[in-house]
Amino acid sequence: MSTYDIAVREYATLGEGPTWDTDAQRLIWIDILRSRVYTYDPASGRRTILVTEQHVGAAKPRAGGGLVLNLRDGVGLRDADGGFRWLHHEPVPGRRANDAAVAPDGSLFAGTMRYDEAPGGGTLARFTADGLAQAVLDDVAVSNGIGWSPDGQLMYYIDSPTRRIDVFDYVETDGVRLPVDRRPFVTIEEGAGFPDGLTVDAEGCVWVALWEGGAVRRYTPSGELD
Template sequence: MSPAVRVERIDAAGRATVGECPVWRAKENALYWVDIPARRIVRLEIDGARRTEWAFAEQVACFAFDAAGRVLAGMETGVFSVTLGDASEGQAERLAAPAFPASGMRFNDGRCDRQGRFWAGTMVQDMSLASDAGALYRFDEKGVLSAPVVEGLLTQNGLAWSPDGRTMYLSDSHPQRRLVWAFDFDPDTGMPHSKRIFADLHHYAGRPDGAAVDADGCYWTCANDAARLLRFTPQGRLDREIPLPASKPSMCAFGGSDLSTLYVTTIRPATNATESDGCVFALNPGVQGLPEPDYAGVLPVA
């Protein structure tokens, strides 16, 4: 039985339709995230609870910062350099685009590996089609988008790396898959290999959505549709389970001054939504996280 953990709803963050990709910016003491169908990136400055948002011409699904504070984002039609200026409208310049094998696709979950290469996966937005056209791509420090590195994904999710960067985690959150895989990862070449099942959520509650790895090397996944967080040890053993007041947690990220606060974004279901669905939550699980790597390349100003 996991010890009781207090979960705080951050009312100043507002509500999202599909809140995703929380990213902590220590330099700003601020949390960023996206609302995918609203086509927005949102920031909450923790001191003063000041909320800012930027709207875009297409959906933003995932993003990372570079060392200069510019943003690299996976959007509907490709990978973009994004400028978050003083105005409420963000600027975006497409840098690369995959050859989408099906219609109605977009990028979904993504982040940088420990070496600063940006990774993001694609999906067919209509999940009822159960299309396996999704794939995982790498956008390297030279600005080159790879061919598909992992293919056959229904709803790509759960991307994360172990503290030493030598294990890559990837999940498929579609109801027909509900799997988390682990790969051996070559930090020099940026290539994953030796794919194996790390956690099969058919044996647990929910679907494995976005994830984070803590300083102990444990993998935290948002159990979508099950209102909880699950933590798996590096050996794939479930050792923590924390209930949440929202049914569809989507992704988590460590933040705060010492990376001991776990922030969780959520999705607001189309029916039977509660006042907490779509909100951002904060909790202290008793472990610390790891700094989110910056993108190692140089981004143009959009």
């Protein structure tokens, strides 16, 4: 049986979104319902905690330093010096942010969901650095994991209640790359939990964490459980 060392002992109400910040060589993760963004530098042991004013669905590093935050009322930018401004502000009563991911072209794909998880109450949208928002999906329940194949030709996506990981072709149209031709990639069997967070490794394999399943799975590019 494998053994594990605890890097950081931190208790969360709804801990999510581990992201490796390559430039800063640190781990970033969040506690959605406690409105906290955590960082950990394994080389120095330094840890930070940022308390946001709203529930936070995702925190990703920016190329110029700082973070982009998927917040309850929209997408915000936190600068390295601590300054904050909205990139896109769109409050919707009863709705909050959830998972997000940075696309190969540097745009942000950010999802939302209703607090009551009502079908059709969530969205997936694409945001550019100048604040332009473009709807990608407008009828999801719990917008969750997003990732791209190593060659940037495919995009994977999870709407958790469907129990599926879906895949799109990621193509350029009028100078903008968007996902098209949505289709099932993997369906999680009943009783195994719900697909939640997602990432794609250098071999093109898809890793998914199963909410209420107590498991992390790796699927090959052909959809086989590895």
